[in-house]
Amino acid sequence: MDFLHDAGHVHDPGALFSYCNAGYCVLGALVARVRGTTWERATRERLLDPLGATHSALLPEEAILFRAAAGHVGPEGAVHHRWDMPRSNAPAGSTMCLAPRELVRFGRMFTAGGLTEDGIRLLSEESVAAMRTRQVDVPGISGLLADRWGLGFELFDWGGEVYGHDGGTIGQSTFWRVVPGADFAIAMSANGGDFLGLLVDVVLPVIREATGLAVPDFPVPAGTPQVVDLTPYTGGYQGPMISYQVAEVDGGLEITMIPGEFMTNAGTSRTTTRFVHHSGHSFIAVEPQDGRHETITFVVEDGRASHIHNGRALPRA
Structure with missing residues (x-):
């Protein structure tokens, strides 16, 4: 090993x-x-x-x-x-x-x-x-x-x-x-x-x-998203295959996903998506992609996001 x-x-x-x-x-x-x-x-x-x-x-x-x-x-x-x-x-x-x-x-x-x-x-x-x-x-x-x-x-x-x-x-x-x-x-x-x-x-x-189970639907953005302080979330987050840049734009977050070499070779392109507040420290994409609104959650410690999370946790750069 x-x-x-x-x-x-x-x-x-x-x-x-x-x-x-x-x-x-x-x-x-x-x-x-x-x-x-x-x-x-x-x-x-x-x-x-x-x-x-x-x-x-x-x-x-x-x-x-x-x-x-x-x-x-x-x-x-x-x-x-x-x-x-x-x-x-x-x-x-x-x-x-x-x-x-x-x-x-x-x-x-x-x-x-x-x-x-x-x-x-x-x-x-x-x-x-x-x-x-x-x-x-x-x-x-x-x-x-x-x-x-x-x-x-x-x-x-x-x-x-x-x-x-x-x-x-x-x-x-x-x-x-x-x-x-x-x-x-x-x-x-x-x-x-x-x-x-x-x-x-x-x-x-x-x-x-x-x-007979009440299987829920995918989440969707609220008609009027709640206004929250976005300062704790902005900045860069770095992982081994992708990184994120998070900026405040028009009362929401603009999140740019930047693929690394492996993901680029696999066909993944750089994308920028606008998110609005959903609940807690979670945000949801304004526009759907492939039938689903993507969601992103931030892990906040001492008033500042330490990680961005979408199934995998990426630490703040």
């Missing part, structure tokens, strides 16, 4: 939630080391094969045996120039491909307390319970977004227990939710276009009808 030397941190341990691909990569490396094999082989032998997942791929040479779809990006829906993502990020989801029905099969294993459809125990009931138990709160606007995390699971406050995990690579997105009280699991994958529109128009109504 000598590749971890000189690793820094964005906040004190346990002080704040920030989604971390590198953390999952460390877990994958630990699994490979403990099992004396590769992450891919351990995943297939200890999870996918016992689960009965037949439509799965962990490497590009496996994916081409199925109807693998390329990612599409931009308003023109152009095919992204690269299909595969770095294998070094595989435990964080950069290479694994599963048909939606396999994700549903995976979800039903959890509703069964860790048992597969064939009665094979993949996880102990104690492990399943720990994954569903709150470990840390997520700053920001809850509702359709996770407001807390378990061990690997996003946890949602929808008037009943709901957990899952979303993900995506460039031009491709996946949505996965499990409602154990209704013995219900649902998954959707898309490779471009208005993914969020499809989610709102098709998937969320299905969840509401099948489970």
